[in-house]
Amino acid sequence: MPDVVVIGAGVVGAACAHYAARAGLDVVVLDRGPVAGGTTGAGEGNVLVSDKEPGPELDLAVLSAGLWRELAGLGGFEYEPKGGLVVAEDDEVLAALTALAAGQGVEHTVVEAGRLTDYEPHLAPGFAGGVFYPQDAQVQPMLAAATLLRKGARGAGRGTPSLRTGVTVTGFLRDGERVTGVRTDRGDIPAGAVVNAAGTWGGEVAALAGVHLPILPRRGFILVTEPLDEPLVLHKVYTAAYVTNVASDSAGLETSAVVEGTPSGPVLIGASRERVGFDRTVSIPVLERLARQAVELFPALAARRVIRAYCGFRPYCPDHLPVIGEDPRAPGLYHACGHEGAGIGLAPATGHLIAQALTGGRPGLDLSPFRPDRFDPDRSGTGTPAKEG
Amino acid sequence: MTRVYDLAVIGAGPAGVAGALEASLAGLDVVVIDAAPRPGGQYHRHLPGSFHALRPGALHHGLERFMRQWEALRSRAEILLGHRVWAVERTGGDAAGGTAGAAMGAAAGAGDTADAGDTVDGTVGATTDATVTVRCLAGDREERPRAVRARALLIATGAHDRPLPFPGWDLPGVLTAGGAQALLKGSLVVAGRRVVVSGTGPFLLPVAAGLARAGADVRGVYEAGGRFGLARHPLLAAGKAAEAAGYAAVLARHRVPYRGRHAVVAAHGEDALTHVTVARLDADWRPVATRTVACDTLACGYGFVPQLELPVQLGCATRRDADGTPVVAVDAGRRTSVPGVYAAGETTGVGGAELAEAEGRLAGRAVAADRGRRVPPLPALARRVDRLTAFARALHEAYPVRPGWRDWLRDDTLVCRCEEVPLSAVREARRLGATDARSVKLLARPGMGWCQGRMCGYAVACLAGEDPAAPRRPIAQPVRLGDLAGLEHPPSEG
Ligand SMILES: Cc1cc2nc3c(=O)[nH]c(=O)nc-3n(C[C@H](O)[C@H](O)[C@H](O)COP(=O)(O)OP(=O)(O)OC[C@H]3O[C@@H](n4cnc5c(N)ncnc54)[C@H](O)[C@@H]3O)c2cc1C
Ligand SMILES: Cc1cc2nc3c(=O)[nH]c(=O)nc-3n(C[C@H](O)[C@H](O)[C@H](O)COP(=O)(O)OP(=O)(O)OC[C@H]3O[C@@H](n4cnc5c(N)ncnc54)[C@H](O)[C@@H]3O)c2cc1C
Numbered sequence: 001m002p003d004v005v006v007i008g009a010g011v012v013g014a015a016c017a018h019y020a021a022r023a024g025l026d027v028v029v030l031d032r033g034p035v036a037g038g039t040t041g042a043g044e045g046n047v048l049v050s051d052k053e054p055g056p057e058l059d060l061a062v063l064s065a066g067l068w069r070e071l072a073g074l075g076g077f078e079y080e081p082k083g084g085l086v087v088a089e090d091d092e093v094l095a096a097l098t099a100l101a102a103g104q105g106v107e108h109t110v111v112e113a114g115r116l117t118d119y120e121p122h123l124a125p126g127f128a129g130g131v132f133y134p135q136d137a138q139v140q141p142m143l144a145a146a147t148l149l150r151k152g153a154r155g156a157g158r159g160t161p162s163l164r165t166g167v168t169v170t171g172f173l174r175d176g177e178r179v180t181g182v183r184t185d186r187g188d189i190p191a192g193a194v195v196n197a198a199g200t201w202g203g204e205v206a207a208l209a210g211v212h213l214p215i216l217p218r219r220g221f222i223l224v225t226e227p228l229d230e231p232l233v234l235h236k237v238y239t240a241a242y243v244t245n246v247a248s249d250s251a252g253l254e255t256s257a258v259v260e261g262t263p264s265g266p267v268l269i270g271a272s273r274e275r276v277g278f279d280r281t282v283s284i285p286v287l288e289r290l291a292r293q294a295v296e297l298f299p300a301l302a303a304r305r306v307i308r309a310y311c312g313f314r315p316y317c318p319d320h321l322p323v324i325g326e327d328p329r330a331p332g333l334y335h336a337c338g339h340e341g342a343g344i345g346l347a348p349a350t351g352h353l354i355a356q357a358l359t360g361g362r363p364g365l366d367l368s369p370f371r372p373d374r375f376d377p378d379r380s381g382t383g384t385p386a387k388e389g
Numbered sequence: 390m391t392r393v394y395d396l397a398v399i400g401a402g403p404a405g406v407a408g409a410l411e412a413s414l415a416g417l418d419v420v421v422i423d424a425a426p427r428p429g430g431q432y433h434r435h436l437p438g439s440f441h442a443l444r445p446g447a448l449h450h451g452l453e454r455f456m457r458q459w460e461a462l463r464s465r466a467e468i469l470l471g472h473r474v475w476a477v478e479r480t481g482g483d484a485a486g487g488t489a490g491a492a493m494g495a496a497a498g499a500g501d502t503a504d505a506g507d508t509v510d511g512t513v514g515a516t517t518d519a520t521v522t523v524r525c526l527a528g529d530r531e532e533r534p535r536a537v538r539a540r541a542l543l544i545a546t547g548a549h550d551r552p553l554p555f556p557g558w559d560l561p562g563v564l565t566a567g568g569a570q571a572l573l574k575g576s577l578v579v580a581g582r583r584v585v586v587s588g589t590g591p592f593l594l595p596v597a598a599g600l601a602r603a604g605a606d607v608r609g610v611y612e613a614g615g616r617f618g619l620a621r622h623p624l625l626a627a628g629k630a631a632e633a634a635g636y637a638a639v640l641a642r643h644r645v646p647y648r649g650r651h652a653v654v655a656a657h658g659e660d661a662l663t664h665v666t667v668a669r670l671d672a673d674w675r676p677v678a679t680r681t682v683a684c685d686t687l688a689c690g691y692g693f694v695p696q697l698e699l700p701v702q703l704g705c706a707t708r709r710d711a712d713g714t715p716v717v718a719v720d721a722g723r724r725t726s727v728p729g730v731y732a733a734g735e736t737t738g739v740g741g742a743e744l745a746e747a748e749g750r751l752a753g754r755a756v757a758a759d760r761g762r763r764v765p766p767l768p769a770l771a772r773r774v775d776r777l778t779a780f781a782r783a784l785h786e787a788y789p790v791r792p793g794w795r796d797w798l799r800d801d802t803l804v805c806r807c808e809e810v811p812l813s814a815v816r817e818a819r820r821l822g823a824t825d826a827r828s829v830k831l832l833a834r835p836g837m838g839w840c841q842g843r844m845c846g847y848a849v850a851c852l853a854g855e856d857p858a859a860p861r862r863p864i865a866q867p868v869r870l871g872d873l874a875g876l877e878h879p880p881s882e883g
Contacts, residue, residue: 009822035822041831142831146821165824226839226867264808264834269870282702282863284478284524291873302871308841309863 002028004358005182005191006161007169007205008337009033010040011344013197014145015351016336017161020195023355027161028191029149030184032168036142038199039343042312044222044270045141046236046258047345049106050084050133056369057321057342060349062106063365065135067348076147077140078263084136084236085111085119087127087297093240094128101131108133122232122300136236138260141344148351169198172209172333179209179332193358195334200315202323202337206372211329214375215338217278217313220271221286223294224308225301227265232300236260239297257293259301267301269294273341278313314340317375324350324370326357334358335372394420394467396756397523397539399474399699402430403455403742404734404749405545410462411753412543415762419466420537422525424473424866428459431547431567431735432742451742472525472535475866477542477699479521479727519729521703526868534872541729541756544700544717545749548693548735551847553588553790555797556655558689559806562662566596566690573599580604585665585682587611587653588690590788591741594636596688601643608684610640611667613674613691614788615649654679654797656687674793691790693739694847698862700736703727707859710738711785715859721771722755723748731756740781747774795852804852805845807838815852826850826858839867 004020006013009031017027031037047068052058072079088094101108109132116123116130149163164186173181173190181190198205203215238258257269272286287309295302317323317338327333334357336350349365356363398409401423413419427434433455462468521542526532550565552558564572566588572579584605586597589612597610640647648667654676655666664683668676692714697707700717706726708718716739717725717732725732733752734745750770758764798804800813810833818832826849829835835849836842841862842849850857 031822034824034828036831037825037828041828142828143821146823146832150821163822165822221863223864223870223873225870264837280861281704282476282478284476284522287863288873291870292875295870295874302874303869305867305869306864306873307839307867308837310861311863 001190001192002026003192004028004195005030005189005193006195006197007031007182008038008197008199009035009145009149009163009165010038010197010199011036011043011141011145011148011347012040012199012336012339012350013195014148015347016195016197016354017351018148019348019351019355020358021161023359025355025358028189029161029163030167030169030182030189031163031165034165035149035163036145038201039312039314040141040145040199042220042222042310043141043344044258044268045139045344046084046260047137047139048084048133048236048342049104049135050086050108050131052104052342053100054103054105056366057346058104058106059365060322060346061342062135063352064346064349065137067352068137068139068345071144071148071348072139074147076150077143078138079140079144080138080263081134082136082138082235082260083132083134084238085116085130085132086238086240087116087123087130088240089128091128094130097131097240106133107135120234120237120298122298123237124297124299132235138236138262139344144344169205169208172330177329177331179330193332193334195336195354195358197336199337199339199343200313202315202335206327206335209327209330209333211327211333211372212375213323213335213338213372214318215323216275216316218273218275218316218340219279219311219313220273220341221283221290221309221311222268222270223287223290223306224310225267225269226305226307228261228267228304229265231261232304233259233261233267233298237297239293257290257297259294259297266307267294267304271341273314275316280311282309315343316340319374322346322350322370323372324353325367325372327372329373391536391538393520394418394537394539395760396420396541396543397422397521397537398543398545399423399477399523400430400545400547400734401425401428401459401468401470402545402547402734402745403433404547404745404752405430405543406455406458406462407746407749408543408545408731408733408753408756409466409749410458411750412756413462413465415754415757415764417757417760417762420469420539421462421466422469422472422474422523422537424471426471428470429455430742430745432570455746469525469527469537471529472527473532473866474523474525474699475864475868476524477521477702478524479519479703479729481519521729526866526872532869532872534868534875541731541760542703543723543749543752543756544725544730544732544736545734545745545752546696546699546736547745548695548739549843550690551692551694552689552844553691553794553797554802554804554812554845554848555653555794556799556802557657557662557665559803560656560658560662561660562658562685563656563687563689566592566688569596569600569686569688573603582606582686583608583684584686584688585609585611585653585667585684586688587613587651587665587667588688588692589614589652589790590690590692591784592690594633594640596690597645598636598639600688601639601645605686607640607643607645608682609667610645610647611651611653612647612649613652613670613791613794652794653687653689657681661685662687668797670793672791674791675796676793692788693735694843694857695736695739697736697859698865700725700730700732701859701861702863702865703730705730705732709856711782712789713856714739715857721751722758723752724755724759738778738781739785740777744774744777744781747777790851792851804848805835805838805842807840807844808834808836810835810845812852815849819853823853825855826853829853
């Protein structure tokens with residue numbers, strides 16, 4: 001009997017399995033599809049500290065950024081500590097941006113208008129200035145997830161987590177309140193503990209255990225250009241509007257392009273945010289807006305061709321925070337889901353904290369803002385009640 | 390004010406032209422759009438003028454017929470050649486299909502939906518108030534975006550070649566069967582070349598016959614499937630005796646050997662093709678014995694992949710054809726699952742030019758009827774489509790791709806040429822937990838390059854252990870960011 005069953009082989013499930021195995025636990029990872037076939041395969045790979053307001057998510061992001069740096073030592077996936085440049089349209093926005101940076105307490109440099117092209121030679125003129133965040137990085141999320149599962153734990157001298165693809169979790173084994181394993185379409189698997197890392201489907205999995213998690217899909221489109229022969233974009237570059245969009249509660253369409261080059265040559269332009277359920281129908285106006293914003297940042301991109309676009313569904317909680325920790329309503333069930341547009345960035349910290357919780361250690365961060373039961377209406381807590389779009 | 394056509398037809402091959410002609414004869418206002426500078430589609434377009442006179446009777450007849458339809462159409466419909474369609478959208482209309490698009494249009498402040506209610510007449514049907522916007526890029530080097538709007542859409546975008554990888558398939562001189570057909574355009578290029586034709590399916594015959602007639606030295610036709618040779622070619626069984634005999638006569642006249650259960654399994658040369666390895670195959674296509682054949686050109690084709698990105702963009706339901714290939718699902722009137730959207734020709738199943746044309750006619754008539762025009766029933770046409778469809782199914786069953794081709798590959802054989810992904814990388818992705826083509830692509834990058842998996846998609850799906858899925862390409866053709874960014878005010882048409 002494994003110590004832990006992890007549901008979901010996305011980047012979050014992979015990180016949970018990795019750190020649990022490193023802590024000496026015997027781990028089985030289940031996914032109904034392939035490795036990284038969920039939202040992890042539709043994301044962009046930004047590991048950002050720059051876009052978060054001071055608070056629990058920023059704490060998680062800072063912890064995670066450090067862990068990614070360390071995990072990159074495993075090899076097997078691209079990790080580029082390229083830094084992020086946030087630019088401001090006018091002086092007022094610049095003032096807000098620098099105030100935010102000062103409050104975040106993370107490493108940054110305020111860049112005056114005249115120096116912006118030192119960072120990005122092809123940036124459009126006319127921006128009021130910006131802030132550079134050296135800790136912002138890029139990972140290839142699919143290979144990162146696969147690597148964490150495959151050779152991750154070997155370095156620490158423990159067994160690797162075992163991955164079983166094509167297995168769908170259909171229910172839970174219970175002993176009273178307690179969760180003692182999973183039911184799957186391939187038979188029951190008893191386990192010491194179960195981790196729900198089912199991403200956008202985390203709410204459905206929680207419901208199988210009779211507990212409520214309000215996780216909704218928030219759609220995003222990404223544009224990919226033809227490979228460029230010389231790099232046009234050196235860092236992650238976005239406008240300050242991105243920060244307000246990320247934190248928005250609106251169901252409507254919001255876009256604020258994050259533009260960056262990749263080692264294989266194409267430029268990635270992401271990403272839109274809108275709540276339209278799991279609708280994959282292509283929305284040309286969304287693609288058009290992303291393109292416009294990218295060209296506004298880098299006019300030279302206008303002549304480059306987009307060869308591909310794709311969309312995915314971020315796992316979205318009403319208060320924009322992930323759910324991390326054991327569920328008091330179903331002991332033995334741990335949640336690690338609902339990371340919205342930051343799950344790749346936040347995966348290592350999430351895995352690390354879950355492993356600490358699984359082994360009875362003291363978590364390195366206060367987990368109470370991420371409590372699974374914070375959305376229950378009959379609980380008087382700090383959590384915001386669920387708000388449906 | 391933007392002109393709204395009754396019907397937009399994408400594709401000026403046999404299916405699109407026949408459909409457009411029927412619809413315009415019934416009184417509809419029709420626009421035909423094709424990326425190519427000339428009409429004709431996969432097949433008719435590539436025949437050079439001088440070559441026409443040399444065709445055996447049946448095929449000559451086919452081309453004449455097509456040209457007559459084209460001439461008739463030109464005076465009745467708007468024709469936009471050299472227009473690549475990169476996206477189609479449906480706006481307005483019924484709640485089911487229209488809400489998301491309409492909300493999106495409003496959010497972007499685009500004028501696309503503003504005049505969706507400008508229906509001029511009292512036409513009937515569920516399709517009246519929905520419109521389709523076809524996004525094109527016009528011109529070659531000086532391309533500019535152009536939007537065309539219509540109340541109904543016929544998708545007749547055909548199919549593209551389906552190659553299989555093998556060592557050396559990336560050498561200059563190795564072509565797809567369709568590529569070789571395109572070469573024939575200038576017969577000068579072909580004459581004197583030493584050509585080997587290999588692959589599977591009935592289209593190898595016209596390719597080989599065409600090349601031989603144009604003066605190429607065809608060193609052999611290697612059909613991986615057929616065990617019986619030309620004398621018992623399935624075309625004969627399917628009642629296409631005249632056509633098959635025509636090809637056989639040409640091949641015999643030019644002393645071209647035809648071998649069933651043989652295939653080219655490797656191509657060799659330093660910078661360009663010098664010779665190929667031909668293998669005799671067992672029933673599963675595993676090589677049994679090999680020899681080399683000197684040549685400078687290899688035309689290779691293992692069937693066709695219907696181009697489904699546009700119907701998939703619109704959310705049209707797909708189904709699997711007899712050989713597992715995804716195709717658009719249509720009813721007897723070639724209506725897709727999306728109201729106002731029709732499909733005909735190879736997008737609904739590969740079956741040859743004759744079937745494509747008949748399906749196109751059915752579609753054009755159905756559009757006209759659905760838009761309230763009087764269209765007398767033509768049961769003979771429907772029967773003809775049924776008969777040709779049965780024939781196509783028989784051919785699919787006669788020419789399955791067998792799994793043994795994987796044994797032709799070596800670790801370093803490129804599976805994806807655009808991204809230079811070798812077989813070993815695909816295997817590594819599978820070891821990492823990729824269980825389908827999409828996850829193989831995410832981990833190892835096959836299909837991420839310029840052609841977006843059109844060439845390698847089939848092979849990658851097979852190597853990942855699944856039937857290929859319908860392609861999801863929200864952008865069907867490369868489009869400049871500047872053009873994409875400037876879409877708000879599509880130039881008015883008409
Ligand atoms: C367009 C876009 C851009 C993004 N960009 C970024 C970015 O730049 N940086 C960033 O940090 N984040 C980004 N994200 C967000 C990020 O992709 C997600 O937060 C993250 O991938 C979530 O990972 P996950 O492991 O929780 O979920 P997933 O990757 O979705 O994994 C969940 C897995 O659970 C499996 N599963 C579900 N139900 C069951 C069941 N019943 N039984 C078995 N298995 C099941 C699924 O098959 C799936 O594989 C982006 C997202 C989108 C859509
Ligand atoms: C080498 C070869 C030999 C063949 N030999 C025979 C034969 O002997 N007998 C026979 O019956 N059939 C033969 N065929 C098959 C025949 O070509 C097809 O059956 C027929 O052309 C299908 O007609 P269609 O109208 O469906 O598509 P096509 O003829 O393929 O026409 C599709 C058209 O759509 C256009 N198009 C596609 N996508 C876009 C886009 N995004 N934007 C704008 N335009 C677009 C293309 O430019 C093309 O003109 C052969 C095919 C090949 C390749």
